[in-house]
Each structure stands twice: as C-alpha cells, then as structure tokens.
Amino acid sequence: MKVFNYISEAFGELKDNVTWPEWAEVQRLTIVVAVFSILFALATWGTDELCAKAIAGFFNLIKG
Numbered sequence: 001m002k003v004f005n006y007i008s009e010a011f012g013e014l015k016d017n018v019t020w021p022e023w024a025e026v027q028r029l030t031i032v033v034a035v036f037s038i039l040f041a042l043a044t045w046g047t048d049e050l051c052a053k054a055i056a057g058f059f060n061l062i063k064g
Contacts, residue, residue: 021029
C-alpha cells in the first residue's frame with residue numbers, strides 16, 4: 001500500500017505542482033542540445049585524431 005501511495009502522490013506532484021514548459025520552448029531547447037551535442041562530438045573526434053597522429057609521429061620518430 002505504501003508503494004501505491006508513493007506513486008499516486010508522485011503523479012499528483014507532477015500534475016499539480018510542476019510548471020511544464022511551452023511546446024515551442026521544448027522544441028527550441030531540443031535544437032540547442034542537439035547542436036551542442038554535435039559540436040562536442042566533433043571536438044572530441046578532432047582531439048582524438050590529433051592525439052592519434054601525435055602518438056603515431058612519436059613512434060615513427062623512435063623507430064627511426
């Protein structure tokens with residue numbers, strides 16, 4: 001019974017006390033998150049490629 005009360009009260013809180021954003025704001029923020037995710041992925045990929053080339057160059061230098 002405690003679990004049922006907890007779930008019921010949680011849904012009540014979500015329904016009555018949470019201020020939900022407007023649909024236009026949700027769409028705008030979703031685009032912002034997608035753009036930053038792509039930029040961060042590209043930055044991570046670029047850093048990985050740069051480090052891989054630096055390490056390969058280092059080992060080529062050692063090999064002679």
